[in-house]
Amino acid sequence: MQYLVLPSELESGTVRVPGDKSISHRALMLGAIAEGTSHIEDFLTGEDCLATLAALRAMGVRIEQVSGTSVSLQGVGMHGLRPPRGVLDLGNSGTAMRLFAGLLSGQKFSATLTGDASLSGRPMKRVITPLTMMGARIESDDGYPPLVVHGRPDLVGINYTLPVASAQVKSALLLAGLYARGETFITEPATTRDHTERMLRAMGATLTAESRRIRMPGQQTLRAADIRVPADLSSAAFPMVAALIARHSEVLLLGVGVNPTRTGVIEILRRMGAEIQLENARMFGEEPVADLRVRASTLRGIDVDPGLVSLAIDEFPILFVAAALAKGVTRFSGLGELRVKESDRIHAMVRGLKALGLTVNETEDGAEIYGGIPAGGHVDSQGDHRVAMAFAVAATRADGPVRIADVANVNTSFPDFAGSLRSLGVDVTEREPGA
Numbered sequence: 001m002q003y004l005v006l007p008s009e010l011e012s013g014t015v016r017v018p019g020d021k022s023i024s025h026r027a028l029m030l031g032a033i034a035e036g037t038s039h040i041e042d043f044l045t046g047e048d049c050l051a052t053l054a055a056l057r058a059m060g061v062r063i064e065q066v067s068g069t070s071v072s073l074q075g076v077g078m079h080g081l082r083p084p085r086g087v088l089d090l091g092n093s094g095t096a097m098r099l100f101a102g103l104l105s106g107q108k109f110s111a112t113l114t115g116d117a118s119l120s121g122r123p124m125k126r127v128i129t130p131l132t133m134m135g136a137r138i139e140s141d142d143g144y145p146p147l148v149v150h151g152r153p154d155l156v157g158i159n160y161t162l163p164v165a166s167a168q169v170k171s172a173l174l175l176a177g178l179y180a181r182g183e184t185f186i187t188e189p190a191t192t193r194d195h196t197e198r199m200l201r202a203m204g205a206t207l208t209a210e211s212r213r214i215r216m217p218g219q220q221t222l223r224a225a226d227i228r229v230p231a232d233l234s235s236a237a238f239p240m241v242a243a244l245i246a247r248h249s250e251v252l253l254l255g256v257g258v259n260p261t262r263t264g265v266i267e268i269l270r271r272m273g274a275e276i277q278l279e280n281a282r283m284f285g286e287e288p289v290a291d292l293r294v295r296a297s298t299l300r301g302i303d304v305d306p307g308l309v310s311l312a313i314d315e316f317p318i319l320f321v322a323a324a325l326a327k328g329v330t331r332f333s334g335l336g337e338l339r340v341k342e343s344d345r346i347h348a349m350v351r352g353l354k355a356l357g358l359t360v361n362e363t364e365d366g367a368e369i370y371g372g373i374p375a376g377g378h379v380d381s382q383g384d385h386r387v388a389m390a391f392a393v394a395a396t397r398a399d400g401p402v403r404i405a406d407v408a409n410v411n412t413s414f415p416d417f418a419g420s421l422r423s424l425g426v427d428v429t430e431r432e433p434g435a
């Protein structure tokens, strides 16, 4: 699938982007091992979360999609998951694979986790090493998927400092730690999203978290909860930047999650001169939410503070686009983790921006981007949903038509992304290659 985007004047409007991907995965996994029935509203029906849903069903969890984005699941309790019959195919989802590695480590059975070509190239030693220390046995292809997780009912809690800032690794250890004897202590090198910690508390678990150190007793039980999933800030970032780089536009993004471990993108854009206001601040359970009012702004280049990277980890493709449309030079550093996301995002973005005639220098852990006007042309998303969406936004301000190849994976996180852009007046069509 490809996008063809024509230069477009963005209109003002109101957009509700789909539910948060990280929270949707966690609601399913934690709800599955809780006691009682959990109801999830505004669940993300993107392919990544549907892979988690299918995997849980394969382990005997009854999950009903009540209507489009409304899900009810009957928890089976901590020890109620059943051995799956076949392999669990997690598609493109690193979150599903790493969190399941943790959850399955505490089970009395073995299970095999596979994924698509991109997921098969993503490093898993970061979860295998600490989960092995807890007592699980995990086979892999030299640290890469497929993983065969041999669960152990007698896991032990560990005291572990994460070598890389990763909410996925932290969450895997918390899931395994729920089953372990003794306490689990986790220290993070930088703050990462804390949705697992918040949802564990909402489901009655005990844990403390202070200055990047988490302490959680093992052998806990969870109780079902009703969870309303905020709109995903990582998806909202695309119409947000589209509005900022437009000539004239004011876009209101409704009900967006503004958990402070996720709002690095807003902070970075504001430092570039963006006008973004948070309105109607409220809580959906443990998660802060607001409506975001975004006005077309004159962005200027900055040196992006590497201290904000872990708080904006998924937003760098679209931040590169904001930088490309800003006045002056923007320098990004400390982005080494981007090389092991759904694609090598530094390289994919630099290549695409160059293909649109912009001046960009790639560095080992970032890029230097000179603001300008993109030319029309052809870019390849490398099968990465966020790279595809970032270029669709850049294309609204290009000099000519932009064709973006390999965009089917946008469905992993933002079903009907093209429809959302069209609702703001963007001329985007989806077509099969060669059409």
Ligand code: S3P
Residues within 6 Å of the ligand: 021, 022, 023, 095, 165, 166, 167, 168, 169, 171, 193, 313, 314, 337
């Ligand atoms: C996620 C954590 C991040 C992020 C990913 C979702 C999560 O990955 O990039 O999209 O839900 O925990 P890392 O843990 O690899 O940083």
